[in-house]
Amino acid sequence: MPTPFKWLDERVDLVGVRRALLDRKMPGGLTWWHTLGSATLTVFAVQVVTGIILAMYYSPSPDHAYDSIRYLQDQVVSGSVLRGIHHWGASAMVVLVVAHMIRVFVMGAYKYPREINWLLGVVLLFIVLGFGFTGYLLPWDQKAYWATQVGTNIAGTTPLIGGVLVKLLRGGSQLGAATLARFFALHVLLLPFMLFIVVLMHLAIVVRQGIAPRTKALEEDAPVHTSDAAYPAFYKKAYDRSKGAGVPFWPDITTKDVVVGAVIVLLLLQLARSFGAGLEPPADPTDSTYVPRPEWYFLPFFQLLKLVPGSMESAVAVGIPTVLVALMLLLPFFDRKSTRSFRKRPVARVALMVLGGSCVLLIGASMSEDSAAAVTPETGRPLTSVQRAGRALYAAQGCGSCHAIGGKGGGSKEDAPPLTEIGLKHSGAWIHSFLENPLRFHAQTKMPSFGPPTLSHQEIEEMTRYLVTLRGPNGDLRKPEFVDTFPEPPKTKEK
Ligand code: HEC
Structure with a gap:
């Protein structure tokens, strides 16, 4: 009588799976920064689980959406904590994806042979932002309604296709029941499906290529450009050498990943319990005095649009994201230098500083504007x-x-x-x-x-x-x- 393991192994080759996934050697000396990718995956899993439970209570129609959330918060055991985790998890996804991308950028890990995985990463960033944008509307409170009003208006400034784009997003000319149904379908069907597929591809490539080593392992005697004919052979040798001093994926790498994942999940739980997710009064489409506020990670963009003169608004609204996306997608193709160390890449350093610095400044400006506007005790809300x-x-x-x-x-x-x-x-x-x-x-x-x-x-x-x-x-x-x-x-x- 074979053991269950042996029985299964004979049929699905468990040993082979273990060898392919867990016993692989990884380069030694990986940093804690190398755990950001798996941490993102952990939070994604948290979002899937909490999202499924939320969907069981949620009703995607303007008449019932708000009340269904109220019910969840007030009547369901741990309902408000559950919603809190999903809310903070959304922010955590954005933070972790961006941090992971910065890590990859700083370590030059988007270079040969990981160009495709960088592209998939850029796609993942936008899928995650899409989740944030569509999820924000679902509670159908004031904040949700007016932020989406602004967001879809911005999409409407796109030259040529703006009008069609707004109609497509809203499901009509007005923001209403059709919009909510659309955003719900995108949020729980299309985006998760896309994310799932792209994450699978992303991970499959990581498994095939192994984790990118510390930068110095790939620097010594390297051909100047990754496009040089000799580079692939050099890379293979250098990478194999780095694995020689390396560690097995299981348990060495996975332990670190599990520790970081657990810390983040506990942090989310704590944030959810202390701050919850907040719910404003129900959406009131007639209340044109409401000051819209997007989710914080859209603030740099939102603030930038406030700063530019009206005539340039549509150029900036469409131009800046387009240029950023193009730069990110093209990055591994125009940066062919084999140098990976951040210290030896002055252009990359300046680019990261300018981009990061301007985001911080814009978020700061927006927050100080808010606190100035918030000093209207008689209205209890910020004023336009x-x-x-x-x-x-x-x-x-x-x-x-x-x-x-x-x-x-x-x-x-x-x-x-x-x-x-x-x-x-x-x-x-x-x-x-x-x-x-x-x-x-x-x-x-x-x-x-x-x-x-x-x-x-x-x-x-x-x-x-x-x-x-x-x-x-x-x-x-x-x-x-x-x-x-x-x-x-x-x-x-x-x-
Ligand atoms: C000299 C005193 C005085 C000043 C100054 C004054 N108001 Fe009035 N206001 C009144 C009186 C008295 C009434 C009630 C008279 C009436 O209903 O005809 C009134 C009525 C109003 C009403 C209608 C209130 C209601 O409940 O129907 C509004 C709105 C209003 N004032 C706004 C203002 C604003 C804004 C200013 C400043 C630009 C202002 N008032 C300056 C004396 C003043």
Whole structure:
């Protein structure tokens, strides 16, 4: 009677599989940086598991998406932790993929013979960003809705195909039920399928080629260019030499990978438990005062678009990503020098510094802008630049001497009503006409009129945009009940 191992081995060659996958010799002296790829794989596995459970509770329609997430958070055991892990896991994927790419870039590991694996890596980066973009919409809260509105608008600035692209992404001209269904299908069917296939190819190549060794193993006596006819033979010899002093894949390399993977999973769990995933009020397509915010890893790009003048926006929105992708895809083909050590590659050093530095600066700029904008306690949310201009006008015109907002200001004898919740009481259209000429509304009013020449129409509109954001405490959760009564239009005498 053969043992189960022997029985299986005779049929599927378990020993052969073990020899091919686990007993392989790897170059010695690999760093902890070499674990980033497998760490990404670990987080991917976490995303698959948590994602499947989330999908069991999720309902991809605008009427039910938000409530299904609320239900998961409030009623399902560990539901909010589960969602938290998936949320933080998404960020971790981006961080790890980028860190892994930086490691490969710094060690010159995209050079011969790993050009194809670098290309697959670039594809994987974009699949991961695609996951982030599509997943962001699924909770169907304010943040989700408005960020996707901006994101799809940016896609719409693409020359020639912009219009078609937006329609394709949104499933129509408006962001709505069709968009949500599309993003859900992309997020749980197409992207996972693509990621799975590309990861398999990526890993198959790593298994065939072995892990790239430390840079010095491939430097000594190397032909100058990887395109030199003698390079492949040199490479093979140098690589085999590095394996001579090497270690087996199992258990040496795998132990490190497991340690790093476990630390990251614990970290995700801790982040999920301490911070959760956050859920804003349900999406309100009519609330044009909401300030959209993309996920943090899209911030550098988002901030850049804010900085360029409007006329150049579409050129930058499409141009920069296109150039970056082209550079990344072409990198292993124009960089044919065999030098791998980062210290001896000044151009690569400058390129990485410029790219990394500008991303950090842009994220910083965006965050400091946010904290400046967040200092509006009366609205409880950051304001757009127009709303901030309106807020400044409100202060400059001394509206606060008569009116109170949230208990601050007012108190002059004119007993003006507080404006704390004016955004729930009146529409923007009403407020605009009232500010322009209150006398038309109440003949006896004590409210001064601010129409031209005191303020221009544009200034009145700016102030209106600010006033409509005033909704009092928990204003986001309350529905406005406008009591707009407009005066009879003045009778025009017929001639
Ligand atoms: C001299 C005191 C005074 C100043 C200054 C003043 N208001 Fe008024 N405001 C009033 C009074 C009194 C009313 C109520 C009169 C009425 O309803 O006809 C009023 C009504 C309003 C209303 C309608 C409120 C409601 O609940 O219907 C708005 C909006 C408003 N003011 C905004 C402003 C803004 C914005 C400014 C500054 C540009 C401003 N007010 C400056 C006295 C003032």
